[in-house]
Amino acid sequence: MTGLVTGLAIEDVGVRIGGRTLVDGVTLEAPRGAVTGVIGPNGAGKSTLLRAIAGVLPHAGRVTLDGAPLPRPGSRARARLIGFLPQGQDVHWPVTARRAVELGRLPHLGPWQSLARADVAAVEAALAKTDSTRFADRPVTALSGGERARVLLARVLAAHTAVILADEPVAALDPGHQLAVMEMLCDEARAEHRAVVVVLHDLSLAARACERLVLMDQGRVVTAGPAEAVLASPWLDRVYAVRFGQGRVQAVPVVTPVRRLDVEECRREPQRHAS
Numbered sequence: 001m002t003g004l005v006t007g008l009a010i011e012d013v014g015v016r017i018g019g020r021t022l023v024d025g026v027t028l029e030a031p032r033g034a035v036t037g038v039i040g041p042n043g044a045g046k047s048t049l050l051r052a053i054a055g056v057l058p059h060a061g062r063v064t065l066d067g068a069p070l071p072r073p074g075s076r077a078r079a080r081l082i083g084f085l086p087q088g089q090d091v092h093w094p095v096t097a098r099r100a101v102e103l104g105r106l107p108h109l110g111p112w113q114s115l116a117r118a119d120v121a122a123v124e125a126a127l128a129k130t131d132s133t134r135f136a137d138r139p140v141t142a143l144s145g146g147e148r149a150r151v152l153l154a155r156v157l158a159a160h161t162a163v164i165l166a167d168e169p170v171a172a173l174d175p176g177h178q179l180a181v182m183e184m185l186c187d188e189a190r191a192e193h194r195a196v197v198v199v200l201h202d203l204s205l206a207a208r209a210c211e212r213l214v215l216m217d218q219g220r221v222v223t224a225g226p227a228e229a230v231l232a233s234p235w236l237d238r239v240y241a242v243r244f245g246q247g248r249v250q251a252v253p254v255v256t257p258v259r260r261l262d263v264e265e266c267r268r269e270p271q272r273h274a275s
């Protein structure tokens, strides 16, 4: 590993399930103070990688934070360091939104200990950051999909973890809330010095919000580095089998799929850029 001062370091991480290798020797860095985006086509292994880092899936290899190994998966100590928003998570019991967010403070509480003033402040701040305060007293089951997604993100934010792993956190959100959530995650990284890792399918949003990008395909990292370099990489079109158009609208980067590539074009793609 090179150059990582503080943050999350993933070394040679692999996941095998049922005899299949889903993640294969992934090495990457997610520094504190930055948003690292994980991109790649469906089935590339992005969610599996995040679940391995979160400690939900057993894995080979090493994951460290600020140079130290992480506490045991499932432990409260680990939950105090790593916040995880899984893909498509939902809430099926009718607690209020505020109560759902309060659950994010559990790793900080002793057995039978109730919320202290600092916990309540963390919950209210997380509700406010996700624009969820106005429905905080409604049952989660009576909220829209996008509102529920914001509450679940608020629960992760309320935990004040050093690392935030968010798997497609904006998938259910309207454009305004997509921007707001990504800006909020950037703010969590920069102002609070957290390492934020986010899986995104929207490449324009990734270009705008992420300092670093990791492009995955077939369980491996294809290329990683500064967002602009990864988006300019010849591998982008090839792994998605899509010709992307790239430009700027009022100084904001835009990456949009233009047309699908056939197998032969995909094979030629890296050479086309190299020439």
Ligand SMILES: Nc1ncnc2c1ncn2[C@@H]1O[C@H](COP(=O)(O)OP(=O)(O)OP(=O)(O)O)[C@@H](O)[C@H]1O
Pocket (backbone or CB within 6 Å): 017, 018, 020, 022, 040, 041, 042, 043, 044, 045, 046, 047, 048, 049, 087
């Ligand atoms: N529990 C499992 N058992 C077996 N195979 C799995 C399991 N979970 C995921 N897979 C397979 O592993 C591969 C990677 O899945 P993963 O969910 O990590 O991809 P992804 O990059 O997050 O995709 P998407 O963009 O569609 O969410 C896929 O081929 C998927 O079918």
